[in-house]
Amino acid sequence: MKIGVVTFPGSLDDGDAARAARIAGAQAVRLWHADPDLHGVDAVVLPGGFSYGDALRCGAIARFAPIMETIKKAAADGLPVLGICNGFQILCEAHLLPGALTRNQHLHFRNRDQWLRFDNVASAWTGSFVEGQEILIPVKNGEGCFVADADTLDQLEANGQIVARYINGNPNGSMRDIAAIRNEAGNVVGIMPHPEHAVEALTGPSLDGLGFFASVLQYLVAPASPAPAQEAQVRETVTIPEPLIRPTIPVEPDPALAPPAWPEIPARVPAQADDAEPVEADDEADSDPAAEIDEPAVAAAEQRRDSSEH
Amino acid sequence: MARVVVDVMLKPEILDPQGQAVANALPRLGVSDVASVRIGRRVEIEFEGEADVERAREIADKLLANPVIEDYQVKIEEQAS
Numbered sequence: 221m222k223i224g225v226v227t228f229p230g231s232l233d234d235g236d237a238a239r240a241a242r243i244a245g246a247q248a249v250r251l252w253h254a255d256p257d258l259h260g261v262d263a264v265v266l267p268g269g270f271s272y273g274d275a276l277r278c279g280a281i282a283r284f285a286p287i288m289e290t291i292k293k294a295a296a297d298g299l300p301v302l303g304i305c306n307g308f309q310i311l312c313e314a315h316l317l318p319g320a321l322t323r324n325q326h327l328h329f330r331n332r333d334q335w336l337r338f339d340n341v342a343s344a345w346t347g348s349f350v351e352g353q354e355i356l357i358p359v360k361n362g363e364g365c366f367v368a369d370a371d372t373l374d375q376l377e378a379n380g381q382i383v384a385r386y387i388n389g390n391p392n393g394s395m396r397d398i399a400a401i402r403n404e405a406g407n408v409v410g411i412m413p414h415p416e417h418a419v420e421a422l423t424g425p426s427l428d429g430l431g432f433f434a435s436v437l438q439y440l441v442a443p444a445s446p447a448p449a450q451e452a453q454v455r456e457t458v459t460i461p462e463p464l465i466r467p468t469i470p471v472e473p474d475p476a477l478a479p480p481a482w483p484e485i486p487a488r489v490p491a492q493a494d495d496a497e498p499v500e501a502d503d504e505a506d507s508d509p510a511a512e513i514d515e516p517a518v519a520a521a522e523q524r525r526d527s528s529e530h
Numbered sequence: 531m532a533r534v535v536v537d538v539m540l541k542p543e544i545l546d547p548q549g550q551a552v553a554n555a556l557p558r559l560g561v562s563d564v565a566s567v568r569i570g571r572r573v574e575i576e577f578e579g580e581a582d583v584e585r586a587r588e589i590a591d592k593l594l595a596n597p598v599i600e601d602y603q604v605k606i607e608e609q610a611s
Binding site: 276282285312313319320323324325326327367368369393 | 543548
């Protein structure tokens with residue numbers, strides 16, 4: 221089975237996605253955004269990153285890449301497509317999935333290991349999971365806040381199209397804690413956190429991400445439906461590694477979901493990156509508008525910014 | 531050269547955290563009577579010949595705005611001579 225991974229200019233996680241596909245037992249095929257040919261792949265991953273620099277809006281320009289035309293047509297015919305992070309944004313922009321992904325409500329880039337709970341596993345990419353299962357995979361985004369109008373959200377709920385939700389804290393303010401959704405047919409899935417970064421004990425918080433890639437391989441063997449009856453039969457062809465013992469990572473409810481408190485930033489700081497943590501200002505600088513710039517605080521903020529950028 | 535201006539704004543029901551952050555900063559300027567701030571994008575399109583509003587509308591609808599979350603307005607800018 222061949223899983224294609226598309227590289228757009230600015231993709232970051234294409235290498236990891238291809239690696240995850242290989243670890244799951246697939247042949248990974250690297251696809252190029254400007255080449256409309258899918259080279260006979262059985263499924264496609266749109267990886268994370270910043271396609272076309274995310275100029276305009278995330279995914280807005282990638283949507284018009286030559287390969288996206290082919291993927292749109294193939295997806296309509298049932299090709300399994302998984303959009304991760306930027307890939308999710310591209311799928312929404314391409315109208316392969318409803319809704320849109322907007323700036324994190326707290327304006328910070330959020331990078332951490334995140335718990336999700338599966339709401340519905342009836343998709344090409346989630347058949348090896350069970351409903352209610354909780355998994356831990358990394359999340360890293362600046363524009364991961366899923367929004368849609370109330371009717372669309374209700375429809376997603378009613379159709380079982382909400383694949384997974386954030387638990388133990390919503391990292392970006394997504395409506396109804398949505399982390400992953402699918403299209404009605406179930407072959408197209410978009411997920412904001414990164415399963416491809418949780419496939420190896422050395423680097424991932426778990427091996428939970430592997431299930432997405434194993435699921436699509438199962439699905440391709442028995443494409444009719446990812447019903448539980450077929451699950452037992454295809455389990456023989458694909459071995460899903462046992463998840464590691466999960467590290468207990470304290471996940472506190474996220475107080476930063478509120479918009480940043482402005483007065484915490486010291487007076488007259490020339491340029492404050494929007495993803496930097498609010499700078500602790502001492503009371504003196506805060507109360508006296510003419511106070512000198514708090515240089516240690518600025519330096520600390522810059523240091524923090526450097527270490528949190530990707 | 532003819533210029534068409536496209537204004538793209540988040541729909542009223544979509545939260546605008548950038549605008550909120552700006553609004554929260556205004557008291558630092560001594561401004562305390564602003565109820566809300568919302569931030570959008572202005573795009574200027576220069577056509578080589580006549581301004582083509584229909585074409586600009588198509589560009590706005592397909593690319594410049596995401597109609598799921600944004601509204602847009604297209605207008606020809608009067609050339610100051």
